[in-house]
Structures are given as C-alpha cells and as structure tokens.
Amino acid sequence: MNQRAGLIRVTKSRHPKYPVDSILVMNVGWRTGGKSDGSDVWYVRTDIPKNVPMSAGVGIFAMTGLTAYYGVNYVLKLKAGDTLLVSGAAGAVGTVVGQVAKTMGCRVIGSCGSEEKIKFVKSVGYDDAFNYKTESVSEALKKLAPNGVNLYFDNVGGSFSSAVIENMNKGGRIACCGAVSSYNSKVPAQAPVVQGTMALRSMSMQGFNIFDDIPAHADEIYVAMKKLAAEGKVKQYEYVTDGFETLPSTFIGMLQGKNFGKAVVKI
Ligand SMILES: NC(=O)c1ccc[n+]([C@@H]2O[C@H](COP(=O)([O-])OP(=O)(O)OC[C@H]3O[C@@H](n4cnc5c(N)ncnc54)[C@H](OP(=O)(O)O)[C@@H]3O)[C@@H](O)[C@H]2O)c1
Known part of the structure; x- marks a missing residue:
C-alpha cells in the first residue's frame, strides 16, 4: 500500500x-x-467532535479507524463473550481495534514489541498483553486466555500469525488486515504452513482492505466512530513529530516500532 x-x-x-x-x-x-x-x-x-484532536482526521476518523472498525464489526463480527487477540496492538490500527472491541463486552488481548508497550496497551483498554519478542504465543495464551482465543485481528502476518493460528480454538476466525512483519523483508518471507490446522479446526480467514471493501460502509462507520469518540469510548492515541523533514524518519521509525498509537507528522 x-x-x-x-x-x-x-x-x-x-x-x-x-x-x-x-x-x-x-x-x-x-x-x-x-x-x-x-x-x-x-x-x-x-465535524470532528470537540473533545477529539483534529489529527483524528487522519487517525480514528480516517483509514486507521475505518479499518479497525470494519475488521472488528464486519469481518470478525465480534460479539459479547468472544476472546480476541490483536497483533500490532500498540500501533495505529491496533489501539483502535482494542478500544472498539472493549465497548462490546469481550476479552481483548494484545501482542506488541516491548514491556513499555504492554503498559501502554493496557492503559488504552486492553485486558492484557504480551511481548512477542520475549514470550512464545503458546505460553502467553495459556496464561492470558485459559479458555482459548476464538478471534484474531492480524496486523503482522508471518511466523507469529502461524503460531497464533496453531493455538486458536475450533471454529476460530481471522481478520487479515496486514503483514507488517514482512514489509521490510529482503527475501520472500516464509512462515509455517497453517492450512492443515485450519481445515481440522474448521477455521476461516478473511482479508479486507480500505480501497475495495470499506468505501461502501465508510459513512456509517464514520457516524459510529464519531459517537464512540464523543462519548469518550474511543480516543485518538498518537505519536506526533513536528516538521516536514521528520517524515522519512517517522515512517521508518513506525516500521521499527517506535510509535505508540498513530504516527502523525505535523507540518
Ligand atoms: N487492510 C487495510 O486496508 C489496512 C489499512 C491500514 C493499515 N493496514 C495494515 O494494518 C497494519 C498496522 O498498520 P498501522 O498503520 O496501524 O501501523 P502501526 O501498527 O502503527 O505500526 C507498525 C507496528 O508494527 C509493529 N511491527 C513492526 N515489525 C514487526 C514484526 N516483525 N512483527 C510484529 N510487529 C511488528 C511495530 O510495533 P511493535 O513495537 O509492537 O513491534 C510497529 O509499531 C499494517 O499491516 C498495515 O499494512 C491495513
């Protein structure tokens, strides 16, 4: 993209x-x-609500928020009682997914790349989180989701997501939002095969994107997101840098995990 x-x-x-x-x-x-x-x-x-920064126009009220809301409601069709795992939980899309899901009465667990980010995603509203760089998926999920995970919002793809799929419940559903773990690969990324597990456990995976799937629903999602934001249930968490010249370093930093929430450059 x-x-x-x-x-x-x-x-x-x-x-x-x-x-x-x-x-x-x-x-x-x-x-x-x-x-x-x-x-x-x-x-x-x-018409951005007064309690929300104008930068939400490129965050919770634009591609980031629409993608998060669409994945949760239209792809995963989340409902109360579900247990949802979100990868890239501390990022732009991840922080919104966690907040939207928590308004719907389910358990939400995040994966992210540092202890500081674990604290951050819990402050955003996640029930719990783990550091994918230091903990295995199976150990983390045994501890944080003893009844298993039935939904997965996937921002990262690759080996991590294969491990998630191996540890999901029967009938599990996956919203395939992106694959940031492979965007910087110099060689084609490889990951363990998941099709056998998916077949045996009757699981499904659905990809979706902001260009083809979401535009038809963009207006209704905007209305829903504005309501959640005006009620203080969804906030714009952002990592702001100042100055046009910071654009390349902010973009590279985002791919390296420097951002907490939406990376925004103010010009
Ligand atoms: N389907 C669509 O239409 C659509 C629309 C918007 C975005 N997306 C996708 O959604 C995903 C998130 O986008 P975003 O804008 O919200 O970015 P983001 O999550 O704010 O930033 C990327 C994050 O990915 C994490 N990361 C980097 N390398 C990783 C790796 N090897 N394994 C696991 N995590 C890694 C880093 O956090 P850590 O410190 O936690 O590693 C980093 O902060 C991306 O895959 C993007 O392409 C899809």
Missing part, C-alpha cells in the same frame, strides 16, 4: 464542494502544499 493520507486545509478554492477552510483527508503523498481538482479527496472531516 503506497497511500499517504494527509489532513489538508483548503486555502484557495474554486471547487463547489470544497470551499476555503474545508478540512479534507486526501491521498496527497508527502508535501507542504499543492493544487487539486478534488478527485483525490478521500473524506471531508469538518
């Missing part, structure tokens, strides 16, 4: 739909200004 969402304020306009001072989310790449005919506008975000 080579999309770079930007939150834009319109300063000059001849466009009937986007007058001056419109706040738009656009696929603009990395830049400080520019011209547009409006065809690359993803969303208009002028």
Whole structure:
C-alpha cells in the first residue's frame, strides 16, 4: 500500500464542494502544499467532535479507524463473550481495534514489541498483553486466555500469525488486515504452513482492505466512530513529530516500532 493520507486545509478554492477552510483527508503523498481538482479527496472531516484532536482526521476518523472498525464489526463480527487477540496492538490500527472491541463486552488481548508497550496497551483498554519478542504465543495464551482465543485481528502476518493460528480454538476466525512483519523483508518471507490446522479446526480467514471493501460502509462507520469518540469510548492515541523533514524518519521509525498509537507528522 503506497497511500499517504494527509489532513489538508483548503486555502484557495474554486471547487463547489470544497470551499476555503474545508478540512479534507486526501491521498496527497508527502508535501507542504499543492493544487487539486478534488478527485483525490478521500473524506471531508469538518465535524470532528470537540473533545477529539483534529489529527483524528487522519487517525480514528480516517483509514486507521475505518479499518479497525470494519475488521472488528464486519469481518470478525465480534460479539459479547468472544476472546480476541490483536497483533500490532500498540500501533495505529491496533489501539483502535482494542478500544472498539472493549465497548462490546469481550476479552481483548494484545501482542506488541516491548514491556513499555504492554503498559501502554493496557492503559488504552486492553485486558492484557504480551511481548512477542520475549514470550512464545503458546505460553502467553495459556496464561492470558485459559479458555482459548476464538478471534484474531492480524496486523503482522508471518511466523507469529502461524503460531497464533496453531493455538486458536475450533471454529476460530481471522481478520487479515496486514503483514507488517514482512514489509521490510529482503527475501520472500516464509512462515509455517497453517492450512492443515485450519481445515481440522474448521477455521476461516478473511482479508479486507480500505480501497475495495470499506468505501461502501465508510459513512456509517464514520457516524459510529464519531459517537464512540464523543462519548469518550474511543480516543485518538498518537505519536506526533513536528516538521516536514521528520517524515522519512517517522515512517521508518513506525516500521521499527517506535510509535505508540498513530504516527502523525505535523507540518
Ligand atoms: N487492510 C487495510 O486496508 C489496512 C489499512 C491500514 C493499515 N493496514 C495494515 O494494518 C497494519 C498496522 O498498520 P498501522 O498503520 O496501524 O501501523 P502501526 O501498527 O502503527 O505500526 C507498525 C507496528 O508494527 C509493529 N511491527 C513492526 N515489525 C514487526 C514484526 N516483525 N512483527 C510484529 N510487529 C511488528 C511495530 O510495533 P511493535 O513495537 O509492537 O513491534 C510497529 O509499531 C499494517 O499491516 C498495515 O499494512 C491495513
């Protein structure tokens, strides 16, 4: 995915739909200004609730939030009593998945890359979390989900996710959101085969993406997310850096796990 969402304020306009001072989310790449005919506008975000920062326009109210909400509600169809595991729990999508799921009466466990991040995701609302760099999936799940995990929101893919699948309950369902563990691989990433386990345990895995699956539901999800945010049930957790020149280092840092929540660059 080579999309770079930007939150834009319109300063000059001849466009009937986007007058001056419109706040738009656009696929603009990395830049400080520019011209547009409006065809690359993803969303208009002028009515962000007062208790939420405007940067939520590229976080909980844009690709990040829509992806999280769609995966939880439309793909996993989460319901009270489920036990959900979320990988990449401390990241942009992960922090929203955990919060949305916790509003629905289920147990939510996260995996992330440091002890500091475990504390962070618990402060976000996760019931518990483990460090995938120091604990095995099977040991962690024995301890944190004694009755097993029936749903998995997968942000990372690879060997970690194969280990999760091996440890899921019969009938388990997986929302395949992304595979960040392989994005920087110099050789094709490999992971243990899971199809045998999935067949024997009648499990299912569904991929989904913001470009093809979510647009038809974007408006209803935005309304739902605005309600959750206005009620204080979903917050925008963000890792903000300042200055156009910090864009490359922030992006590389995000892939290395430096961000807690949504990585946002203020220009
Ligand atoms: N399907 C869609 O339409 C859609 C839309 C948006 C995003 N996504 C996907 O959702 C996932 C999360 O995206 P995001 O924007 O929220 O990023 P993010 O989670 O904020 O940042 C990436 C995180 O991945 C973790 N990570 C890096 N290398 C890892 C590895 N080898 N194994 C496990 N974790 C690793 C790091 O956290 P740790 O410190 O915990 O390792 C890092 O903070 C990505 O896979 C992205 O492609 C999909």
